[in-house]
Amino acid sequence: MSNSNILEVKAQKVQEIREKMEKAKSLVLVNYQGINVEQDTELRSTLRKNNVEYKVYKNTMVTRAAQELGIEGLEQYLEGPVSIAFGYDDETTAAKLIADFAKAAKKLEIKGGYVDGKVYDAELMNQLAKIPAKEVLIGKFLGSIKSPLSNLVYMLNAVAESKEA
Template sequence: MNKNRQLKEAKVAEIKEKLEKAQAVILADYQGLTVEEDTQLRKNLRETGIEYKVYKNRLVILAAKELGLEGVEKYLKGPVAIAFSYEDATAPARIINDFAKTHKKLELKAGIVEGQIFDTEKIIQIASIPSKEVLIAKLLGSIKAPLSNLAYLLSAIKDQKEAGSAESAE
């Protein structure tokens, strides 16, 4: 087997492993971004633990077919960057979508979330879902608010009774 083929097979295996491990994979057209813009996008993604790579489309198609991800090849045309998220399924879509709002050259193409392929429209919907931390904070806030109100109410009743007792003692 020649060296070139071995390198390609190793790359396909690497891509396949990343696709299997990732909770979300976002495909984006980055053509037209300046080096500075691309560097900023990479930094934003890296800060949240998202891996951002550019592979040959043909190698990604081979890896996807090995995993049974049929239909992804139609999104792999032209220059495509891939963001792999291993922890938060919504983060790469949210970060890339937010970045694309101010950098019109960047376009979301599609995504794979938990093994299911989504088109641009669905990925934009996924991008609107808050992060796991925000959702947990909202849940805890909604649980805490009634408890705080109850504690305030009980404290007010106690204060009122104490004030009533102090007045009747005079």
């Protein structure tokens, strides 16, 4: 393979990473060193079912893609063996799934991440993992406003019936 072919392949890989980063609502950088093949397969399966893509790329290529997108501060988490979970549906699912899996696979750890235009350290990404999914939050909110509204409807109905009588 000639030098120009190698550079072309690298440029294509950086473009691929960049496109995934642009599309994702969150990135979770993970130190996967020490987990076995069975654990890795189980993790990938769980992530795939939840529309989270899990990839290993060369750190230099991820750094270059991040720089092209104007993302600063991510490179500090791109040292050693790092995999990336690209969360496409929402901001919390990828972090939540990785954090939950890390409870069983002690060697797996979140190094940092990128959500909503900001780079976060491991501690903040683990806090993000504790936030319920958007659907759960909306359900709780609707449940909290449903009760007073149904009481209001009941009361207005009672007033209307008493005026009719």
